[in-house]
Amino acid sequence: MGNRSILSSLWRNDDHVSDETGDHSRARSDETTTTTSSIDTSSSSSSLMAKLRSQPLDTSSILYPTLTLHPSPIHHNILVLSLSHVSNAPPTLSNDELFNVLLKRLEPWVGEEGEGGYVLIVLADEDHSGKEKEKRNLPGIAWWVWRWKRLPRKYRKNLKRLYIVRPSLFTRTLLPFIIPFISPKSYSKLHPLPSLLSLYHAHKVPLKGIDISLSVVEAESRVLKERPDIIPPTPPTRGKNVGTEAVPTLKRIDSESSLASWGYQTISSAMETAASYLPIPHFGLGSYDNQQSPLVSGNKGYWGRDLDDLIRAAEGNVNGGIPSLLVDLGKAILQECIRTEGVFRRTSNSHLVPTLIAILDVPISQQPNLPWPEIAKEDPLLPPKILSRFLGDMKExxxxxxxxxxxxxxxxxxxxxxxxxxxxxxxxxxxxxxxxxxxxxxxxxxxxxxxxxxxxxxxxxxxxxxxxxxxxxxxxxxxxxxxxxxxxxxxxxxxxxxxxxxxxxxxxxxxxxxxxxxxxxxxxxxxx
Structure with missing residues (x-):
């Protein structure tokens, strides 16, 4: 997250940014009616900026770049929209106003129409914690479709991939039917996923730079309990090429297909998308490619590693050669576990353990940012257990x-x-x-x-x-x-x-x- 400090100009909401937003709105006033409707008018922008002056808005945890590129053939910047952090926005801001602010933050990464592009990952889990704070009600799918239709063309044209991680049952049921009739090209960009880990295992998208909240970790735990097949099987012997199990994929439709083909592909894909969320056998629904599993090839995670290799890989970092996992665990333990009796002696029975183990098994250079202080606050016995497992699970x-x-x-x-x-x-x-x-x-x-x-x-x-x-x-x-x-x-x-x-x-x-x-x-x- 520290690397994003160089992008602070994207996240500030001071008077200077307010003036820029006003200029941006006025510049868009000469565009078509569809484009104009997606950007605030001068009067609505003034009202919005008045609210922002009274309540500072930090969107760095809601919409942010991961500072990584999507793998081939789409080498474009990856951005993350985290719905679990939307509750951090001032409750006085409406969803429309918040959307316009996020649109302004997104603009530097979009580029001009026909030039550049971007990939958007939507973490669809909502934050169900914090009863003391007012919960923001997110809009339904009709609102999102309405907004999508009114986006300036460059936002839609330059979007190369849209990953929706753990969409709700309602959303993942209707999306395959609605999106093709909005735009067949847009539908080919859509990738609903049951798990964040499937983003890496099925699509080879690096998770580096993605900030995971505790609610996301808990949602991952629920999904992996129901769908353990999301993670490719670990090979019995390290270094061998081992085949992986079949995993369903979402079929794509050709942008030049006929309307009849759209309908057929829509129904077919809807059935497959629904099947990908159910613990039933998947026959003929696609699979991981025949390439070597990411867990087998190249860089590995933290489990079963050679200590010299780990220290060598960590040389030159800000931790003086200590693996980042140990530093993060140490800070969390000294911050949240010092008031817990029997720390290290008592074991944790947390349901998050398998999920954390699976995330830490992703190659270190591809791993997301885990919220260890939040995890330690929720279960002070969990970080010591992960630390003990790391020490006892070395190659030697x-x-x-x-x-x-x-x-x-x-x-x-x-x-x-x-x-x-x-x-x-x-x-x-x-x-x-x-x-x-x-x-x-x-x-x-x-x-x-x-x-x-x-x-x-x-x-x-x-x-x-x-x-x-x-x-x-x-x-x-x-x-x-x-x-x-x-x-x-x-x-x-x-x-x-x-x-x-x-x-x-x-x-x-x-x-x-x-x-x-x-x-x-x-x-x-x-x-x-």
């Missing part, structure tokens, strides 16, 4: 069994500084330093979270190691001051593990564990 464990003996011999902070950290790779050292810093700051709120440095070490240690012997891993995740349970000790001896104790230490106890080392590190961070 963060700490391999090659450092186990060194962990056992690490008894002081000086040992961590002079022995343990120098033995790590630069990527592992960078990640652990960030993680320990986060846990240290979180431990300062132990009075409310009931999670001191030892408790945090106990819950985070198991996700950092995954050696060939689970018994050895289990012993390393015990508190160093407590004896090894007899049953666990016996299994360790059967496996041939060396549990010899040091001189002066009682039988049944060991030198140190990963939990003990992490406890010291978290408690005394930063190491001077």
């Amino acid at each position: 464990p963060i700490l391999t069994n090659s450092v186990y003996d060194l962990i056992r011999r690490t008894r002081t902070i000086e040992d961590i500084k002079t022995r343990f950290i120098p033995s790590l790779s630069s990527s592992t050292s960078l990640l652990l330093n960030y993680l320990i810093d986060l846990l240290h700051q979180l431990s300062l709120y132990c009075e409310t979270t009931r999670m001191n440095s030892l408790n945090l070490a106990i819950v985070i240690a198991p996700v950092l190691i995954h050696g060939p012997d689970p018994i050895e891993d289990t012993i390393l995740c015990l508190e160093p001051s407590k004896p090894i349970p007899p049953g666990l000790r016996k299994m360790a001896e059967i496996n041939g593990l060396n549990l010899a104790t040091e001189e002066g230490v009682d039988e049944g106890q060991r030198s140190n564990t990963l939990v003990g080392m992490l406890d010291m590190w978290i408690k005394d961070y930063p190491i001077s």
